């Protein structure tokens with residue numbers, strides 16, 4: 001099913017924060033209609049990787065390729081314009097705005113290019129939230145009055161506004177109940193069926209195994225294996241996450257760049 | 262759709278969606294939803310009952326959850342007017358109230374600009390000096406150099422905008438805290454004003470120039486004030502009805518008709534009472550009319566345009582706004598430009614009031630009064646919450662205290678102390694409201 005040119009590819013991406021080398025030569029490919037699960041322990045660099053793609057951080061080294069061409073993503077706007085939508089782990093919602101305001105922030109439906117079309121935005125918000133089967137008291141109450149899970153669903157719904165080609169979800173189900181988690185996983189599959197590329201970060205192996213086509217493991221900021229879900233099992237992935245098995249490819253690459261150890 | 266078997270004992274409630282719930286034409290297409298899946302309204306949502314009872318209930322709920330808005334300042338205004346009115350009947354005379362409505366315009370215009378900066382959660386300490394500087398630019402150009410008045414007026418406003426651009430640049434691009442940039446500006450622009458005024462130090466306005474006329478013109482015909490009141494009320498009613506109608510047509514909740522009528526009647530009472538009072542004296546002051554137009558237009562910009570939405574977003578969560586693709590420096594710089602331009606507008610009205618631009622222009626407690634007006638009027642110091650109407654309400658409170666004290670013959674000393682106490686009260690209310698809002702889940 002997954003063939004051809006990747007929509008999004010990372011080539012040797014590195015990112016350093018002061019004394020922390022958060023990412024080292026990370027490689028990743030996302031094809032249209034593919035769900036890539038990005039897994040790794042806490043602090044492995046998953047969120048940093050997502051933020052580097054989303055334009056929140058600039059990678060120090062390496063290339064981001066979009067449709068086969070190297071692109072520079074300086075700002076979140078650049079990623080949005082390419083068609084990359086992101087749900088951040090810390091959600092990044094504005095507490096003082098209502099649900100509609102947050103959903104459409106930066107992409108408001110407007111009359112004559114300036115005046116907000118609140119009616120259209122409200123109607124669209126309701127439809128969108130209904131598909132995620134979340135009960136939100138009203139789309140006109142400030143985000144501050146929502147529960148953690150409700151906020152998370154708002155953040156997910158926000159990624160679907162506009163017409164993204166790649167959707168990145170950083171632990172989208174961390175705060176969700178059983179029904180809402182199922183809905184989000186359904187949504188991920190729906191996105192894939194529509195030919196979008198999806199990057200899904202999750203610590204829940206059951207969720208990962210349920211929807212992912214490819215599993216990319218990060219360990220201490222480095223690639224530690226890329227697994228095709230159809231030809232692997234959960235134990236293999238878990239041992240890659242915990243470092244019980246070092247991936248042969250990574251070991252070889254490490255030797256190549258740093259010399260024999 | 263791949264149908265995975267749930268792994269590792271994790272209970273996963275997998276409900277494949279029927280084919281027709283798939284959005285067609287991209288994720289952005291409207292998605293029909295199975296009725297049983299999502300009841301339209303959360304049963305726990307407290308919905309307001311129709312009618313006056315429901316209105317009162319809603320009002321109480323808002324108060325107890327800290328959404329005070331302009332309620333405290335309106336109450337304060339009523340108390341202040343009642344006290345000074347009972348001390349001296351001339352306080353509530355048409356003449357005094359008419360003068361008051363004209364005198365608050367200068368400070369009020371500056372306060373509108375301060376509201377914008379406060380919405381970002383920042384502060385501008387240079388507005389006093391900037392108002393003086395721009396008044397000086399206008400006076401020196403038009404009087405000393407005989408430049409066309411319209412051009413001089415434009416130069417003063419552009420001067421204000423440039424000041425905002427410079428300060429905004431240092432704040433947004435260089436990263437100096439706004440507090441420090443504008444404190445430096447406070448001193449620097451004051452110096453520039455003294456430089457421009459030159460050796461004689463005072464430039465008198467002839468009183469026939471455009472700025473003086475903007476301030477001192479009255480529309481004496483009865484119809485003017487009533488017409489303005491009628492126009493305002495009709496505009497409000499039409500906008501409310503149109504909005505409710507569009508919402509009903511789109512099938513989303515709309516304001517009930519009784520609610521709209523109640524609001525319109527309240528507005529009409531205030532507007533026509535004000536018009537009646539103004540007509541008892543000289544009629545409708547042009548300055549007040551301009552002030553109201555500025556408030557309404559800028560409020561519309563804040564609430565109903567994409568630009569205004571970005572200002573609120575920045576006041577709520579800067580990083581969130583940035584990740585949503587908003588250019589944070591652009592918004593910051595333009596907001597500082599709006600603030601300084603409004604300071605220029607206010608400075609021109611203040612110059613017209615005293616018929617001159619002098620070395621003391623923009624000094625004294627003007628800065629404090631302008632910031633106090635915005636905060637007393639209900640704009641939060643913490644960012645993300647406020648309205649241009651708070652400039653009017655706050656300026657009215659401060660102006661009323663000054664005017665009442667003058668009538669009573671009380672000294673400046675006491676005036677300052679009382680204004681200070683009112684400002685403190687306003688900030689305390691703001692802080693307490695924020696705390697209650699947090700507790701009640703509204704902040």
Ligand SMILES: Nc1ncnc2c1ncn2[C@@H]1O[C@H](COP(=O)(O)OP(=O)(O)OP(=O)(O)O)[C@@H](O)[C@H]1O
Pocket residue numbers: 017018020022040041042043044045046047048049089
């Ligand atoms: N803004 C930052 N400044 C400095 N260091 C950072 C920053 N963001 C992340 N780091 C560091 O980078 C490393 C990777 O962090 P990251 O948030 O990407 O982990 P993660 O894989 O998302 O973990 P989790 O599963 O807990 O979300 C950590 O060591 C963290 O301390």
Ligand SMILES: [Mg+2]
Pocket residue numbers: 046047048089170
């Ligand atoms: Mg993370």
